[in-house]
Amino acid sequence: MNDRSPTATLIADTGRGNEAAILNAALEAFGEKGFNGASMRDVARGAGTSLSNLYNYFPSKSHLLAEVLRRANDELYSRTRTAVEQAGDAAAARLRDAVRAYVGFVVDFQTAALVAISEIRYLDGDERERVVAARDSTQAIFEQIVAAGAGNGEFRTPYPADAARSIVSMCSAVSTWYRPGGRLSRGQLAEQHARYALALVEAPLAGLA
Amino acid sequence: MNDRSPTATLIADTGRGNEAAILNAALEAFGEKGFNGASMRDVARGAGTSLSNLYNYFPSKSHLLAEVLRRANDELYSRTRTAVEQAGDAAAARLRDAVRAYVGFVVDFQTAALVAISEIRYLDGDERERVVAARDSTQAIFEQIVAAGAGNGEFRTPYPADAARSIVSMCSAVSTWYRPGGRLSRGQLAEQHARYALALVEAPLAGLA
Amino acid sequence: MNDRSPTATLIADTGRGNEAAILNAALEAFGEKGFNGASMRDVARGAGTSLSNLYNYFPSKSHLLAEVLRRANDELYSRTRTAVEQAGDAAAARLRDAVRAYVGFVVDFQTAALVAISEIRYLDGDERERVVAARDSTQAIFEQIVAAGAGNGEFRTPYPADAARSIVSMCSAVSTWYRPGGRLSRGQLAEQHARYALALVEAPLAGLA
Amino acid sequence: MNDRSPTATLIADTGRGNEAAILNAALEAFGEKGFNGASMRDVARGAGTSLSNLYNYFPSKSHLLAEVLRRANDELYSRTRTAVEQAGDAAAARLRDAVRAYVGFVVDFQTAALVAISEIRYLDGDERERVVAARDSTQAIFEQIVAAGAGNGEFRTPYPADAARSIVSMCSAVSTWYRPGGRLSRGQLAEQHARYALALVEAPLAGLA
DNA sequence: TATGAATGAGATTTCATTCAT
DNA sequence: CATGAATGAAATCTCATTCAT
Numbered sequence: 001m002n003d004r005s006p007t008a009t010l011i012a013d014t015g016r017g018n019e020a021a022i023l024n025a026a027l028e029a030f031g032e033k034g035f036n037g038a039s040m041r042d043v044a045r046g047a048g049t050s051l052s053n054l055y056n057y058f059p060s061k062s063h064l065l066a067e068v069l070r071r072a073n074d075e076l077y078s079r080t081r082t083a084v085e086q087a088g089d090a091a092a093a094r095l096r097d098a099v100r101a102y103v104g105f106v107v108d109f110q111t112a113a114l115v116a117i118s119e120i121r122y123l124d125g126d127e128r129e130r131v132v133a134a135r136d137s138t139q140a141i142f143e144q145i146v147a148a149g150a151g152n153g154e155f156r157t158p159y160p161a162d163a164a165r166s167i168v169s170m171c172s173a174v175s176t177w178y179r180p181g182g183r184l185s186r187g188q189l190a191e192q193h194a195r196y197a198l199a200l201v202e203a204p205l206a207g208l209a
Numbered sequence: 210m211n212d213r214s215p216t217a218t219l220i221a222d223t224g225r226g227n228e229a230a231i232l233n234a235a236l237e238a239f240g241e242k243g244f245n246g247a248s249m250r251d252v253a254r255g256a257g258t259s260l261s262n263l264y265n266y267f268p269s270k271s272h273l274l275a276e277v278l279r280r281a282n283d284e285l286y287s288r289t290r291t292a293v294e295q296a297g298d299a300a301a302a303r304l305r306d307a308v309r310a311y312v313g314f315v316v317d318f319q320t321a322a323l324v325a326i327s328e329i330r331y332l333d334g335d336e337r338e339r340v341v342a343a344r345d346s347t348q349a350i351f352e353q354i355v356a357a358g359a360g361n362g363e364f365r366t367p368y369p370a371d372a373a374r375s376i377v378s379m380c381s382a383v384s385t386w387y388r389p390g391g392r393l394s395r396g397q398l399a400e401q402h403a404r405y406a407l408a409l410v411e412a413p414l415a416g417l418a
Numbered sequence: 419m420n421d422r423s424p425t426a427t428l429i430a431d432t433g434r435g436n437e438a439a440i441l442n443a444a445l446e447a448f449g450e451k452g453f454n455g456a457s458m459r460d461v462a463r464g465a466g467t468s469l470s471n472l473y474n475y476f477p478s479k480s481h482l483l484a485e486v487l488r489r490a491n492d493e494l495y496s497r498t499r500t501a502v503e504q505a506g507d508a509a510a511a512r513l514r515d516a517v518r519a520y521v522g523f524v525v526d527f528q529t530a531a532l533v534a535i536s537e538i539r540y541l542d543g544d545e546r547e548r549v550v551a552a553r554d555s556t557q558a559i560f561e562q563i564v565a566a567g568a569g570n571g572e573f574r575t576p577y578p579a580d581a582a583r584s585i586v587s588m589c590s591a592v593s594t595w596y597r598p599g600g601r602l603s604r605g606q607l608a609e610q611h612a613r614y615a616l617a618l619v620e621a622p623l624a625g626l627a
Numbered sequence: 628m629n630d631r632s633p634t635a636t637l638i639a640d641t642g643r644g645n646e647a648a649i650l651n652a653a654l655e656a657f658g659e660k661g662f663n664g665a666s667m668r669d670v671a672r673g674a675g676t677s678l679s680n681l682y683n684y685f686p687s688k689s690h691l692l693a694e695v696l697r698r699a700n701d702e703l704y705s706r707t708r709t710a711v712e713q714a715g716d717a718a719a720a721r722l723r724d725a726v727r728a729y730v731g732f733v734v735d736f737q738t739a740a741l742v743a744i745s746e747i748r749y750l751d752g753d754e755r756e757r758v759v760a761a762r763d764s765t766q767a768i769f770e771q772i773v774a775a776g777a778g779n780g781e782f783r784t785p786y787p788a789d790a791a792r793s794i795v796s797m798c799s800a801v802s803t804w805y806r807p808g809g810r811l812s813r814g815q816l817a818e819q820h821a822r823y824a825l826a827l828v829e830a831p832l833a834g835l836a
Numbered sequence: 837t838a839t840g841a842a843t844g845a846g847a848t849t850t851c852a853t854t855c856a857t
Numbered sequence: 858c859a860t861g862a863a864t865g866a867a868a869t870c871t872c873a874t875t876c877a878t
Contacts, residue, residue, distance in 0.1 A: 017837070036245035037331070040873060050839050052875080057837095061873065118327060122246065157408070159401050162393070166405050169382030170375045177374070184371070192368050196375050199366070200409045226862065249848060259864050261850080266862095270848070435858070454663035455749070458852060468860050470854080475858095479852065536745060540664065575826070577819050580811070583804070584797045584823050591796035602789070610786050614793050617784070618827045644841065667869065677843050682870065684841095 010112045011071055019057050021047040023071070026064045031111035035065055035122040066127035069120060072112040073134035076105050080141055091149030092203050095167075098141060099197045100190040102171045106178065107186040113175035139168050146201055155201035167197045219321045220280055228266050230256040232280070235273045240320035244274055244331040275336035278329060281321040282343035285314050289350055300358030301412050307350060308380060308406045309399040315383045316395040322384035348377050355410055364410035376406045428530045429489055437475050439465040441489070444482045449529035453483055453540040484545035487538060490530040491552035494523050498559055509567030510621050516559060517589060517615045518608040524592045525604045531593035557586050564619055573619035585615045637739045638698055646684050648674040650698070653691045658738035662692055662749040693754035696747060699739040700761035703732050707768055718776030719830050725768060726798060726824045727817040733801045734813045740802035766795050773828055782828035794824045 011023040025046030029038035040061055044051040058064045083101035087094045106113040120131055142164035150160035157163050171193055178189070220232040234255030238247035249270055253260040267273040292310035296303045315322040329340055351373035359369030366372050380402055387398070429441040443464030447456035458479055462469040476482045501519035505512045524531040538549055560582035568578030575581050589611055596607070638650040652673030656665035667688055671678040685691040710728035714721045733740040747758055769791035777787030784790050798820055805816070 034243065034245055034331070036243055039871075041871090051873090052840075053838050055874070122243070156414075158404070162401055163405065165386070166379045166382070166402070169385075170379045173375070173378035173382065176378075192371055193375070195367070196372065196409050199411050200405050202408050202414070205365075205411070248846080250846090258862095260848090261865075262863055264849070268849095452661065452663055452749070454661055457850075459850090469852090470861075471859050473853070539661070574832075576822070580819055581823065584800070584820070587800035587803075588793045588797045591793070591800065594796075595792070610789055611793070613785070614790065614827050617829050618823050620826050620832070666867080668867090676841095678869090679844075679871080680842055686870095688869070 010075060010109045011068075016057075018047060018049050018053065022049065022054060022057055022064070023068055027068050027072075027111055027115060030065065030068065030115045030119055035061075035119045062123065062127060065119060066123055066131060068112075069116055069123065069131045070134065072109065072116045073131060073138065075109070076102070076113070076116070077134060077138045077141075079105050080138055084141055084145070091145055091152065091154045092198060094145045095142070095149065095197055095201065095203075096194040098145060099167065099171060099194045102138075102168070103174060103190045103193045104186060106172060106174045107180075107189060110175050110178055110180075113172060117172050117175065139164065142168055149201060149203070155203050157201045160201075163201050167200060170196060219284060219318045220277075226266075227256055227258050227262070231258070231263060231266055231273070232277055236277050236281075236320055236324060239274065239277065239324045239328055244270075244328045271332065271336060274328060275332055275340060277321075278325055278332065278340045279343065281318065281325040282340060282347065284318070285311070285322070285325070286343060286347045286350075288314050289347055293350055293354070300354055300361065300363045301407060303354045304351070304358065304376075304406055304410065304412075305403040307354060308376065308403045311347075311377070311380045312383060312399045312402045313395065315381060316387060316389075316398060319384050319387055319389075322381060326381050326384065348373065351377055358410060358412070364412050366410045369410070372410050376409060379405060428493060428527045429486075434475075436465060436467050436471065440467065440472060440475055440482070441486055445486050445490075445529055445533060448483065448486065448533045448537055453479075453537045480541065480545060483537060484541055484549060486530075487534055487541065487549045488552065490527065490534040491549060491556065493527070494520070494531070494534070495552060495556045495559075497523050498556055502559055502563070509563055509570065509572045510616055512563045513560070513567065513585075513615055513619065513621075514612040516563060517585065517612045520556075520586070520589045521592060521608045521611045522604060524590060525596060525607060528593050528596055528598075531590060535590050535593065557582065560586055567619060567621070573621050575619045578619075581619050585618060588614060637702060637736045638695075644684075645674055645676050645680070649676070649681060649684055649691070650695055654695050654699075654738055654742060657692065657695065657742045657746055662688075662746045689750065689754060692746060693750055693758060695739075696743055696750065696758045697761065699736065699743045700758060700765065702736070703729070703740070703743070704761060704765045704768075706732050707765055711768055711772070718772055718779065718781040719825060721772045722769070722776065722794075722824055722828065722830075723821040725772060726794065726821045729765075729795070729798045730801060730817045730820045731813065733799060734805060734807075734816060737802050737805055737807075740799060744799050744802065766791065769795055776828060776830070782830050784828045787828070790828050794827060797823060 009020075009024050010027065011020045013020045014023075022043065025048075026038075026043045028046055029042040032038070033042065040054055041051055043064070044054055047054075054064070058067065079101045080098050083097045084094050087097040116135070120128070120135065123131055143161075146155060146157070146160050146164045146167075149155035150157060155163075174189060174193070184192070218229075218233050219236065220229050222229045231252065234257075235247075235252045237255055238251040241247065242251065249263055250260055252273070253263055256263070263273070267276065288310045289307055292306040293303050296306040325344070329337070329344070332340055352370075355364060355366070355369050355373045355376075358364035359366060364372075383398060383402070387393075393401070427438075427442050428445065429438050431438045432441075440461065443466075444456075444461045446464055447460040450456070451460065458472055459469055461482070462472055465472075472482070476485065497519045498516050501515040502512050505515040534553070538546070538553065541549055561579075564573060564575070564578050564582045564585075567573035568575060573581075592607060592611070602610070636647075636651050637654065638647045640647045649670065652675075653665075653670045655673055656669040659665065660669065667681055668678055670691070671681055674681070681691070685694065706728045707725055710724040711721050714724040743762070747755070747762070750758055770788075773782060773784070773787050773791045773794075776782035777784060782790075801816060801820070811819070
């Protein structure tokens with residue numbers, strides 16, 4: 001398991017001038033001050049460009065948020081799904097690796113994860129629906145695993161339909177308090193949460209690492 | 210177990226003119242639009258008074274938020290502690306009742322719970338410290354229970370120092386998605402989360418309801 | 419010549435409840451922050467009473483200013499006139515004693531003197547006219563002395579019609595920089611300005627102390 | 628001696644959009660209503676631009692005042708120093724020309740001179756210190772002349788260390804009452820005050836024009 | 837693309853003043 | 858006389874956004 005430091009920025013160069021710098025600056029600004037607390041001037045300053053130039057890339061502040069959230073959720077979904085696909089057939093292993101991937105993302109891209117949970121409420125209309133759908137896809141991965149595990153007896157939880165949501169809540173909440181360099185490393189956090197998740201769905205102890 | 214409906218408003222009449230109305234309106238406004246998204250005009254409108262009159266009660270928007278958060282955290286702490294005190298000596302029973310009380314509060318005062326987790330970041334200085342301390346006191350209740358249970362063998366989790374935080378995260382996250390009239394009742398939510406918590410700390414199945 | 423410290427407050431108890439306290443608080447507030455910079459709340463705080471109670475004594479902020487200015491100018495006029503009346507017939511002695519009295523007032527009631535020159539511009543209408551008239555009466559004392567001295571040859575200034583204004587300007591400006599406990603005492607300031615005044619109107623040196 | 632009319636506006640076009648218009652409007656507004664009595668709306672109206680656009684040029688009302696005061700004091704200092712440098716070595720001639728230049732400035736830029744004396748009190752911190760230093764530099768010119776004249780016997784005043792302040796007070800007070808088109812012309816005012824100053828420091832009559 | 841200048845709307849907060857008690 | 862509560866207007870300043878260049 002890779003315990004390396006994050007790639008630091010979620011959004012890599014997009015090949016379109018300042019676009020990546022703007023998105024990363026928006027991410028930082030929204031993370032630090034919240035969507036409504038951050039101003040377009042903050043974003044411009046962080047991106048090292050002018051206020052008016054932002055509008056050459058994104059038609060509005062809302063679109064900026066939407067794009068940031070879309071990328072964060074896509075990356076989270078993609079990492080989680082890849083991890084599950086490579087985990088074999090056992091529900092316990094799949095849940096363990098899903099949680100590891102999820103928590104790993106939260107640690108690697110803490111700000112992105114924080115923004116993804118806390119600022120989605122400021123989206124409206126179509127933008128919102130698209131992002132909500134992406135978030136729900138990720139949660140659905142966990143729900144399917146838990147349902148499968150409950151179905152084949154691996155998990156004995158009496159609440160297979162609801163447990164996944166609590167697992168996801170628990171994992172994403174890491175973004176609200178995690179600080180790099182703290183007592184717990186990326187790997188430890190992943191392991192702990194994997195165990196919490198398996199215990200929560202009442203997988204037999206033998207299934208625990 | 211009491212399954213009654215909430216008392217509806219967290220802040221009861223204080224006997225001081227519009228104070229309670231203002232606090233409740235602030236709670237609603239912050240809950241709906243976030244601290245920075247809600248304006249003092251929104252609060253005034255909700256309280257049925259004039260914008261400038263707000264300042265006869267609270268010297269600033271920040272103080273208003275601080276007071277709302279203080280009351281929400283105090284009530285949550287008080288409910289949780291009372292529940293634990295009446296739960297007997299067994300760690301499992303204490304944890305179960307703490308979770309029930311906590312989730313009960315979240316359901317009863319969903320908005321207050323939501324604001325308490327999501328808007329605390331907009332406080333500064335002393336106000337922030339006081340509210341953070343109140344929040345930490347509540348979490349400490351859970352930490353002590355888990356530590357005690359781990360100490361006497363009731364809980365087998367290898368992470369007794371960290372599990373409590375995940376339990377609290379999981380419980381407070383209910384405020385972000387719960388809707389009255391949904392599939393799960395107040396009592397069901399409390400029971401489910403109590404079981405999640407006991408499973409998470411790896412209490413033997415016999416301890417589960 | 420009396421070199422005592424000031425009586426500290428220009429406005430003595432008026433026998434009408436809080437009136438004197440309010441006037442003195444207004445004087446301090448206007449002196450410190452200017453008429454527009456000081457609020458009625460500042461005045462109330464300084465007077466140790468409630469905001470609304472101010473309006474039981476004075477119908478508006480402007481009236482408060484007018485009353486403060488009226489009292490300051492009346493006292494200044496009265497002191498100056500008394501000094502001149504007791505000074506004998508010689509223009510030089512009359513001018514010397516007028517200046518001594520004027521500067522003495524400025525030192526004793528620095529704030530009042532400062533407010534009297536700098537805040538009169540914020541009065542309107544009748545209030546303004548009354549205060550301006552009081553101020554002009556004081557200046558007229560100096561003009562008459564200079565005119566008399568120029569008429570009888572005591573003063574040789576070629577500008578007898580204008581010199582008095584400069585003398586008064588010079589004396590009242592003391593209020594803008596004087597600090598109790600500074601290098602120059604009340605008596606020294608009075609003497610210096612008396613000599614400046616006599617020199618300015620070109621009284622022969624023999625007439626100087 | 629030049630008796631021409633003023634250049635009308637202290638602040639000439641700076642080549643930066645509306646900057647000069649804003650500074651001149653601020654000068655007028657502060658002169659008419661005082662710093663606290665004038666609103667940023669007044670300034671915007673006077674400058675022919677929008678309220679919010681003011682903040683593209685100056686970050687706050689205080690900065691606007693500071694800049695206005697800085698320019699006024701710089702110009703006054705520069706004019707006075709230039710006059711003295713061209714006046715030869717005799718203290719009497721230097722004092723005479725310094726006063727002429729000072730009073731000339733007051734007449735030419737009456738509003739600027741008025742604001743410079745009366746509104747400096749509303750500055751704080753560094754802004755204040757810088758402007759106070761500029762004002763003191765101008766006064767120091769007069770102090771040096773008087774000290775020199777007292778040293779070489781040209782002036783017989785017993786108060787060489789203090790007389791300069793009174794001279795400056797007297798000259799700057801002209802800004803509080805001068806009205807163009809009044810009885811006294813620019814040149815007459817300059818001459819009168821030059822003579823007052825020389826008399827005040829007790830220069831022998833032979834030295835007077 | 838990129839920018840500086842511009843703007844109308846709206847933010848929080850303070851104001852002088854009034855009123856019921 | 859005295860007060861706390863209330864209010865409409867206006868204060869300074871920031872906002873997202875637009876436009877001419």
